[in-house]
């Protein structure tokens with residue numbers, strides 16, 4: 001390569017270098033330059049201004065109907081998806097505890113499913129628990145007060161629940177319960193509730 005050729009090459013390279021930044025600027029001129037860090041900060045501020053993110057729901061999907069199981073004495077309630085899985089046994093035990101002594105016991109696993117099945121059958125969204133687990137101490141107090149309570153009630157073993165479905169007559173609910181043949185069914189017309197237990201299949205009418 002001659003000296004003249006080298007010189008020409010150097011001039012060409014210098015010209016290209018001078019052009020290159022201008023070309024790059026021309027391409028990005030329309031977009032204001034924002035540092036990545038600044039953009040992230042701006043996004044963060046925007047999210048904070050909007051408040052907490054709402055729970056994600058699927059667009060186009062109807063929310064699953066719920067059955068609210070409420071304990072009459074504690075006022076506590078448990079929402080159960082009408083077509084979904086049942087709440088954990090620990091939640092069931094807590095809801096169905098003895099309100100008087102605040103004691104709980106393991107509940108027969110077939111009780112809550114039967115109650116939910118009743119609510120589904122009658123298409124109601126609420127179940128009222130009148131009595132579930134009864135600590136022997138509380139059972140004795142009820143007996144002494146003259147209530148219709150058996151000495152060795154299934155309630156004291158976590159094997160019985162008294163409940164009602166608002167809007168459904170006690171007769172209809174009792175008839176449905178008898179058809180299930182889960183165990184004992186007591187119909188309490190005046191007090192407006194049905195007793196179900198997982199003991200021997202039997203029936204009686206109470207006050």
Ligand SMILES: [Zn+2]
Nearest residue numbers: 160161162195
């Ligand atoms: Zn009962």
